[in-house]
Amino acid sequence: xxxxxxxxxxxxxxxLTPEQLDSLRELGNIGSGNAVVALSELINKRVxxxxxGIKIIHFWDLNKIFPEPDAEIFxxxxxxxxxxxxxxxxxxxxxxxxxxxxxxxxxxxENINNIEELDDLTKSTISEIGNILAGHYTSSLANLMSIKLxxxxxxxxLDTIGAICNSVAANxxxxxxxxxxxxxxxxxEELNIDGIICFIPSVETIERIFKxxxxx
Amino acid sequence: MAHxxxxxxxxxxxxxxxxxxxxxxxxLLNSNKKYENYKAISIHGLGSCIAILLIDPIKNLHAMSHxxxxxxxxxxxxxxxxxxxxxxxxxxxxxxxxxxxxAKLKNLKxxxxxGSTIFANEFNYIGQQNIKMAREILNSLKIEIFxxxxxxxxxxxxxxxxxxxxxxxxxSKGTITKKIN
Numbered sequence: 001x002x003x004x005x006x007x008x009x010x011x012x013x014x015x016l017t018p019e020q021l022d023s024l025r026e027l028g029n030i031g032s033g034n035a036v037v038a039l040s041e042l043i044n045k046r047v048x049x050x051x052x053g054i055k056i057i058h059f060w061d062l063n064k065i066f067p068e069p070d071a072e073i074f075x076x077x078x079x080x081x082x083x084x085x086x087x088x089x090x091x092x093x094x095x096x097x098x099x100x101x102x103x104x105x106x107x108x109x110e111n112i113n114n115i116e117e118l119d120d121l122t123k124s125t126i127s128e129i130g131n132i133l134a135g136h137y138t139s140s141l142a143n144l145m146s147i148k149l150x151x152x153x154x155x156x157x158l159d160t161i162g163a164i165c166n167s168v169a170a171n172x173x174x175x176x177x178x179x180x181x182x183x184x185x186x187x188x189e190e191l192n193i194d195g196i197i198c199f200i201p202s203v204e205t206i207e208r209i210f211k212x213x214x215x216x
Numbered sequence: 217m218a219h220x221x222x223x224x225x226x227x228x229x230x231x232x233x234x235x236x237x238x239x240x241x242x243x244l245l246n247s248n249k250k251y252e253n254y255k256a257i258s259i260h261g262l263g264s265c266i267a268i269l270l271i272d273p274i275k276n277l278h279a280m281s282h283x284x285x286x287x288x289x290x291x292x293x294x295x296x297x298x299x300x301x302x303x304x305x306x307x308x309x310x311x312x313x314x315x316x317x318x319a320k321l322k323n324l325k326x327x328x329x330x331g332s333t334i335f336a337n338e339f340n341y342i343g344q345q346n347i348k349m350a351r352e353i354l355n356s357l358k359i360e361i362f363x364x365x366x367x368x369x370x371x372x373x374x375x376x377x378x379x380x381x382x383x384x385x386x387x388s389k390g391t392i393t394k395k396i397n
Contacts, residue, residue, distance in 0.1 A: 069261050070260055070386075075335070077335060114369070114370075116336075155336055157336065160261045161261060162371065163262060163263035163370070163372070166334075167263030167343075171340065
C-alpha cells in the first residue's frame with residue numbers, strides 16, 4: 001500500500017527562495033546519503049535512499065499532507081535533547097515496515113495488529129531502522145548547526161495517521177509552529193518504501209536553523 | 217472577539233459537506249436553522265486529544281471542540297489565543313457561546329471522545345490528563361456526561377451526523393453509534 005502524500009496539501013507559511021530550498025534539500029540529501037550506508041551495512045543488501053520532496057509547514061497542517069487520514073501507519077518518534085531540542089517523527093505504511101522486517105530478519109510476518117503483539121526482536125529491529133534514519137538525518141542537521149544531536153531510543157506507534165499526528169502534537173506542542181517535512185523513498189533491492197521524516201524543532205532550534213539558512 | 221470573527225471557529229464544510237475540526241478549533245450549530253450543506257462535523261484521528269461536544273437538547277444548540285492539552289502553563293490566561301487548545305478554557309468557551317445563543321446551563325449535556333495513549337512508551341499520558349480535566353470541569357458545572365468513549369491505546373474517528381443527530385465513533389474494534397436525544 002502506497003503512502004499517500006501530497007506536500008501541496010499544506011500551505012507554505014514561509015516562502016523560500018530557490019537558494020534556501022536548495023540548502024534545505026542539501027540537508028535532506030546528506031541525511032539520506034548517510035542513512036543509505038548504514039542501512040546497507042545493517043541488512044547486507046543494496047539500499048537506495050532519496051529525497052522526493054521537502055517543505056516547511058505549520059504543525060497543525062501535518063495531517064493535510066496525507067489525503068487518507070484513516071490509513072494505518074507506523075509512527076517512529078525520536079526525541080533529541082541537549083543544547084537544542086528536537087523531535088523526529090518518521091511515518092511509514094504498515095506494509096512497508098512489515099516488508100522491511102521480513103527482509104532484515106528473514107522473517108515472514110504477514111500482518112501486525114498492534115505493537116504489543118510483536119516479539120522483542122521485531123520491536124528492536126523497527127527501533128533500529130528508526131534509530132539509523134533518525135541518527136543520520138539529525139547528524140546532517142547537527143553539521144549544519146555545528147552542534148551535536150543524538151536521538152534517544154525511538155517510541156513506536158501503530159495507528160491512523162490522524163491519531164499519530166494528533167498525539168505527537170499533544171506531546172510536543174510546546175515546540176515550534178514550523179516543522180520541516182522530508183518526503184523520502186527507500187529502495188531495498190526490489191522493494192520500494194515511501195516514508196515521511198518530520199523535523200519538529202523547539203522554537204530556539206528552528207530560529208537557529210532559519211538564521212543559518214537566511215530564512216526570515 | 218465576537219463569535220463570527222473568531223479565527224478558531226470552523227464554519228465552512230468541505231465539498232462533501234463535512235466540517236473537519238482541526239486541533240484547537242470549535243464549531244457551533246443551531247439545529248433550528250437550515251444546514252442543508254452540512255452533513256457532519258468530524259475529527260479523523262483522535263489520539264491523545266479529546267473531542268468535547270456540548271448540547272442543549274431543548275434549544276437544539278450544539279457545540280464541539282477538538283482539544284489538545286488539559287490546561288495551560290502560561291501565567292496570564294488572557295494571553296491565550298486558542299482557548300480550545302486546553303480542556304478548561306475550551307469548556308468555558310463552549311458554555312459561554314451556547315448560553316449567548318440561548319442555551320441553559322442546567323439543560324446542557326456533554327459527550328467526550330478520545331484521550332488515548334498512542335505511543336508505546338508514552339510517559340506523560342496526556343490523553344488520561346485530558347479525560348481527568350474534562351470530567352472535573354464538567355462535574356464542577358454540573359453538566360451531565362451523557363456519553364463517552366475514552367481512553368485505551370488506539371485512536372478513534374468521530375463523526376457527528378447533524379441531520380440524523382447521531383454520533384458515530386470508529387475505533388479499531390468497530391463502530392459505535394449513539395443517538396443524541
